[in-house]
Amino acid sequence: MKEGYVIKATEGxxxxxxxxxxxxxxxxxxxxxxxxxxxxxGYNYVLTENTDLLNKAEIMPPVMxxxxxxxxxxxxxxxxxxxxxxxxxxxxxxxxxxxxxxEQTDLENVFFISVDCNGVIPLSDYLEDPSNAGKKFRxxxxxxxxxxxxxDEEVEAVDIHAATMGVDKGQVLLIPMSPDGEETLEKxxxxxxxxxxxxxxxxxxxxxxxxxxxxxxxxxIKETVKTLNGLLEVFSRCIECHNCRxxxxxxxxxxxxxxxxxxxxxxxxxxxxxxxxxxxxxTDELLQFHxxxxxxxxxxxxxxxxxxxxxxxxxxxxxxxSVVAEQSQAIFDYVPGKxxxxxxxxxxxxxxxxxxxxxx
Amino acid sequence: MTKMLKIDKTVxxxxxxxxxxxxxxxxxxxxxxxTKEGKSGCVSYxxxxxxxKMAEAVPFYPVMPQNAxxxxxxxTSKAPFDEPVAVVLRxxxxxxxxxxxxxxxxSLDNVITISxxxxxxxxxxTIVRENEDxxxxxxxxxxxxxxxxxxIRDACSCCEHFVPIGADIVIPIAGEQHTGxxxxxxxxxxxxxxxxKEMDGKTKESELExxxxxxIRQLRQKNEEKxxxxxxxxxxxxxxxxxxxxxCIGCHGCRxxxxxxxxxxxxxxxxxSEYxxxxxxxxxxxxxxxxxxPGSIAFQIGRMIHIGLSCVACxxxxxxxxxxxxxxxxxRKxxxxxxDAFEYIPGKDIEDKIPxxxxxxxxxxxxxx
Numbered sequence: 001m002k003e004g005y006v007i008k009a010t011e012g013x014x015x016x017x018x019x020x021x022x023x024x025x026x027x028x029x030x031x032x033x034x035x036x037x038x039x040x041x042g043y044n045y046v047l048t049e050n051t052d053l054l055n056k057a058e059i060m061p062p063v064m065x066x067x068x069x070x071x072x073x074x075x076x077x078x079x080x081x082x083x084x085x086x087x088x089x090x091x092x093x094x095x096x097x098x099x100x101x102x103e104q105t106d107l108e109n110v111f112f113i114s115v116d117c118n119g120v121i122p123l124s125d126y127l128e129d130p131s132n133a134g135k136k137f138r139x140x141x142x143x144x145x146x147x148x149x150x151x152d153e154e155v156e157a158v159d160i161h162a163a164t165m166g167v168d169k170g171q172v173l174l175i176p177m178s179p180d181g182e183e184t185l186e187k188x189x190x191x192x193x194x195x196x197x198x199x200x201x202x203x204x205x206x207x208x209x210x211x212x213x214x215x216x217x218x219x220x221i222k223e224t225v226k227t228l229n230g231l232l233e234v235f236s237r238c239i240e241c242h243n244c245r246x247x248x249x250x251x252x253x254x255x256x257x258x259x260x261x262x263x264x265x266x267x268x269x270x271x272x273x274x275x276x277x278x279x280x281x282x283t284d285e286l287l288q289f290h291x292x293x294x295x296x297x298x299x300x301x302x303x304x305x306x307x308x309x310x311x312x313x314x315x316x317x318x319x320x321x322s323v324v325a326e327q328s329q330a331i332f333d334y335v336p337g338k339x340x341x342x343x344x345x346x347x348x349x350x351x352x353x354x355x356x357x358x359x360x
Numbered sequence: 361m362t363k364m365l366k367i368d369k370t371v372x373x374x375x376x377x378x379x380x381x382x383x384x385x386x387x388x389x390x391x392x393x394x395t396k397e398g399k400s401g402c403v404s405y406x407x408x409x410x411x412x413k414m415a416e417a418v419p420f421y422p423v424m425p426q427n428a429x430x431x432x433x434x435x436t437s438k439a440p441f442d443e444p445v446a447v448v449l450r451x452x453x454x455x456x457x458x459x460x461x462x463x464x465x466x467s468l469d470n471v472i473t474i475s476x477x478x479x480x481x482x483x484x485x486t487i488v489r490e491n492e493d494x495x496x497x498x499x500x501x502x503x504x505x506x507x508x509x510x511x512i513r514d515a516c517s518c519c520e521h522f523v524p525i526g527a528d529i530v531i532p533i534a535g536e537q538h539t540g541x542x543x544x545x546x547x548x549x550x551x552x553x554x555x556x557k558e559m560d561g562k563t564k565e566s567e568l569e570x571x572x573x574x575x576i577r578q579l580r581q582k583n584e585e586k587x588x589x590x591x592x593x594x595x596x597x598x599x600x601x602x603x604x605x606x607x608c609i610g611c612h613g614c615r616x617x618x619x620x621x622x623x624x625x626x627x628x629x630x631x632x633s634e635y636x637x638x639x640x641x642x643x644x645x646x647x648x649x650x651x652x653x654p655g656s657i658a659f660q661i662g663r664m665i666h667i668g669l670s671c672v673a674c675x676x677x678x679x680x681x682x683x684x685x686x687x688x689x690x691x692r693k694x695x696x697x698x699x700d701a702f703e704y705i706p707g708k709d710i711e712d713k714i715p716x717x718x719x720x721x722x723x724x725x726x727x728x729x
Contacts, residue, residue, distance in 0.1 A: 032644060039651065040606035042683075047640065050648035065609045065683075066653065074653035078636040123609070123682050124485075236398030237488065239425045241680045243613040255625055266439030267467070270407060271390050278410025282392060282431040310611045312680040313402060313488050 004163060004173035004199070005185050006192040013164045014059040016172045017087060017113070020162075020188070022051045024085055029184060030111065031082040034071065036061040045071040047084065059087055059162070062133030064120045067306050069095025069249035072105045080106040087162075089117045090146050090155065091304040094337020095249035097157050098300040101344050104252045107157065111180065114158045116165040116203070117147040123309050140305035140318050143214035149177060150203040156339050160185065166202025173199060218326065221319045231287060234320065237313045238286055244307035244317050250297040257296070258289045290317070294324055299345055300336045301325035361565040365556045367543040371533060374543020375419045375448070375474075381559050382446050383411040388472065389443035392431065393417045402487065405431040407445075419448045420533060422499050422509070424481045427619035427674050429456030433466040440467035446555075448474045450481075451524040452515075452674040455707020456619035458526075459670040462714055465622045472551060475524035477573060479503050479534035480516025484679045506537050506572045508579050515675025515688045518584035522576070523569065525708050528552035535572030591689050601657055604690070607683040608656050614677035614687045620667040620706075627666075628659045660687075664694050669715055670706040671695030 009016035021033045035057045037046040043061035045068065046053065068088040073096075075081050088096070093112050099105040118134075119141025125132045146153045149161045159181035163173040175196055176182035225231050245251045263285065265273070274280035301321055308318030329335065332345035367374035382388045395406040395416045403421045405428055408414060428449040435441070449457070454475055460466045482495060495511075502509040508517060516522075524530050530546045533539055545561075546568045547553035556563070594600055612628075615621045627633060635643070635654055643650045671691050678688035699706065702715035 034652070037649070040603045042607035044606070044651045046649045046651050047644060048649035049644060053649045065607070071652045074634070075640065076637075078631075078634060081637060082641065124684075127607075127684050233398045236404075237402030237425075239402075239404075239484065239617070239680070241613045241616045243611045243616070243680065243682065246611045246613065246616070247609065254629060259624060261624075264434070264438045267436045267441035267445075267470070268439065268443070270435050271409065271441065271443065271445070274390055274407040274409045279395065279406050279408045279413040279416065281395075281397070282405040282407055282435060310609065310613065310682045312484055312613065312682060314485075 002196045003193045004175040004196050005190040006194050007172050009172045010170050013172050017059045017162050018054045018057040022054055025051055030085045032084045034084055034086040060115055062121050063123055063126045067095055067249040067304055068092025069099050072096045073099050076106040077104055080108045083109045085111045085113055087113045090114055091302045093155055093157055094302045097337040097340055098250055102252060112158045113160045113162060115162045138305040140303050140322055143210055143217045145207050145210045148203045150200050163199045166198040218323050222323050225320055235287055235290055243310040245293060247306040247310045250300045258292055298325045298328045302336050362568055363547040363553055364566040365545045365561045365563050367561040369543055371539040371543045372420055376414050376417055380411045380414040387555055388446045390445045393419050393448040394421050422481045423487050427456050427676050428453035429460055429619040432457045433460045436466040440469035444470045444472055446472045446474055450478045451475055451521055452672045454527060455672040458707040458710050459620055473527040474529040475527035477532040477534050478522045480512035483513050504537055504540050506535055513675040515673050518580055518587055530568055535576040605656055605660055609683060610653055610656055613680040615663060617676040617680050620670045628662060668695045668698045672706050
């Protein structure tokens with residue numbers, strides 16, 4: 001059984017981890033830390049070396065304003081960062097790893113500290129009343145099974161996991177997840193150690209509940225989109241703002257395939273198309289956009305729910321994408337973000353793949 | 361006095377009849393108009409060629425799913441319509457389209473515009489989240505009272521250009537008390553008068569703007585006077601800006617739906633706007649902390665500079681903001697200031713050049729003074 005290092009969290013887990021970050025900076029183990037910080041009304045990722053600023057750090061902000069994967073993309077797209085520690089939720093770390101496979105992040109100098117994630121509140125609910133935080137959750141957070149790093153859900157990129165579930169209140173258990181993590185924790189000289197048994201038990205218990213809830217919720221969503229008419233109905237109110245794509249950590253293309261000029265037709269051609277059925281929606285191929293995006297990113301979809309949060313007309317786009325992602329990822333036995341070395345299924349080839357298809 | 365045709369039906373039914381007539385009489389090949397989509401309370405712009413399908417049209421449904429200027433740009437940017445098409449759109453949408461045409465993003469060829477003295481639209485979130493039937497009932501009963509509906513977009517409740525400029529046919533709605541039983545079609549141009557010929561109804565000469573229109577104009581002015589001081593207070597100084605946009609999630613939805621922002625690749629999505637490792641290092645040393653992704657205020661100000669002169673204050677940007685930043689109010693205020701400086705009303709006249717694309721010799725002197 002693994003052991004973790006105990007730190008005091010009498011003022012809450014967030015403060016405790018912030019203190020940890022301060023000592024990491026003070027001991028010059030890292031040049032800077034990347035952490036969500038309360039800024040006026042919002043929460044934003046801030047890269048900082050300023051220990052005072054860390055007093056405003058919020059390790060588990062109630063909302064996800066920008067997906068952490070996207071933050072690391074902005075930070076490292078043009079080359080690796082200095083040595084930094086980043087505190088993130090699991091879906092954010094997994095997105096960052098997927099982006100590294102797409103050459104959009106360089107994680108060489110990024111040391112990941114993950115947290116047990118309770119989930120976040122939808123942006124609209126938070127804006128309506130910030131005290132909703134902790135009461136309402138993104139639909140995908142409520143059925144998330146990858147909220148920690150126990151067993152199958154382990155993610156290679158994580159160096160230290162800050163465990164809070166099943167851990168005594170007033171404590172955070174820092175669990176080394178990599179040799180680098182182990183070494184770093186040793187440098188901090190924390191005396192008290194504890195075994196991780198209770199934490200593992202708690203995570204497994206919660207995961208069991210989540211798996212059941214997930215099956216049920218996704219089955220319901222599947223029912224609504226299983227026919228073409230169902231799909232059309234669900235997406236009928238889409239206004240094509242493409243916010244879902246903009247906030248998606250995996251959709252990294254600077255110029256999206258669906259925005260190609262080639263798809264445009266002449267005024268006369270549009271009229272001919274309208275003539276075919278008597279009426280034509282003036283659109284850039286609405287359903288095709290969503291299906292296309294799905295086929296482009298679904299193998300890497302981490303089900304974070306950003307897309308659903310940013311949709312101005314409340315389409316359950318995250319849940320629909322999650323249903324599809326779960327199935328496409330299962331075919332390839334691929335868990336996005338789990339391992340940095342594992343190639344994305346469409347970028348690799350296995351000799352026996354062809355026979356497998358032939359057999360059917 | 362303008363030539364007017366009166367149909368004794370509700371404004372929506374009368375307009376549908378007229379559009380059907382245009383298709384049946386082959387005066388136009390198609391009609392672009394709002395249609396109901398699915399069961400979920402939303403609408404979209406559709407191109408209709410079959411008169412039978414006109415039953416699906418909801419010409420004045422008080423929601424703007426996209427700015428119609430953008431839809432028309434999609435339909436005509438590659439090549440113009442080769443046959444006449446009638447388009448039902450709101451004044452701000454028509455102005456947006458004219459601005460897009462000035463930027464070579466569409467063509468007015470064969471486009472016939474049918475617009476309305478606009479009573480405004482509800483925010484998308486309202487129609488999606490609240491009781492649609494009740495909203496529609498409230499809307500039309502308040503309009504028939506000669507007032508402005510409650511809960512419409514801020515941009516609509518303060519709108520100063522709610523009477524269309526340059527449309528071929530204009531249908532009065534705001535300030536018009538008989539929308540429940542009368543549909544009036546004003547022929548604003550010769551093209552418009554041509555369309556009205558042979559259509560059933562009573563023709564007479566009449567004034568488009570009435571006392572009711574003036575009442576609505578004053579109401580809207582008052583609304584603006586109420587809104588501005590609070591906005592100015594919140595926006596004062598860099599601190600105000602930073603606070604206002606502190607919740608911005610960088611989705612850039614405001615830009616995606618803006619009818620004026622037409623660039624396929626935005627300056628702010630280009631590598632030029634991105635920080636490299638060195639830049640982060642410098643910023644970090646200078647400020648101790650860098651918000652990532654960086655440049656959220658620079659994006660807003662930059663976009664403002666790029667589109668301010670042509671902003672038609674339609675309000676789409678506020679509507680799609682997932683964190684309810686009053687983007688449209690901010691852009692409207694700034695837009696108006698720069699437009700006033702150049703005495704430019706975006707979309708008013710296709711012949712008016714966009715001020716920054718032209719030059720007047722005495723301009724320099726006026727800055728020097």
